[in-house]
Amino acid sequence: MNKQGKIVTLEGAESLVSLARENFKKISLDRVHICTGRFQDILEKVLIEQGNIDFAFIDGHHDKDATLIYFEKIVPFLSDFAIVVLDDISWSKGMKEAWNIIRVDERVNVSVKLGDLGIIIISRVIDQKESYNFYLI
Numbered sequence: 001m002n003k004q005g006k007i008v009t010l011e012g013a014e015s016l017v018s019l020a021r022e023n024f025k026k027i028s029l030d031r032v033h034i035c036t037g038r039f040q041d042i043l044e045k046v047l048i049e050q051g052n053i054d055f056a057f058i059d060g061h062h063d064k065d066a067t068l069i070y071f072e073k074i075v076p077f078l079s080d081f082a083i084v085v086l087d088d089i090s091w092s093k094g095m096k097e098a099w100n101i102i103r104v105d106e107r108v109n110v111s112v113k114l115g116d117l118g119i120i121i122i123s124r125v126i127d128q129k130e131s132y133n134f135y136l137i
Contacts, residue, residue, distance in 0.1 A: 058074070
């Protein structure tokens with residue numbers, strides 16, 4: 001809205017990159033950069049190029065260990081107040097375990113479980129620690 005932000009998205013499948021570009025164009029989003037490649041192969045390079053991140057949405061490689069690795073790689077690049085959303089946190093036993101580790105991490109100030117989405121706030125300016133669970137019917 002203020003023309004300052006940008007969206008950086010990672011996509012492993014070239015066919016989905018084309019579809020994403022079309023969709024971004026349809027809704028007039030022009031500050032979008034799509035990085036093509038496997039998450040585990042390109043994440044670190046993308047993070048270094050971006051600098052501070054205010055919002056991250058993690059929706060890939062639905063595996064406990066991979067999710068924890070991605071979380072650890074992203075945290076150092078988060079701004080002083082950042083939101084991280086993790087998708088499919090109830091998808092498997094491993095993803096449930098990953099969510100439970102992340103939500104109690106000492107760097108996490110607020111965690112919200114909203115169905116299959118896990119939302120965390122990491123802030124270097126807030127001292128409080130809170131956790132919420134919302135059950136969707």
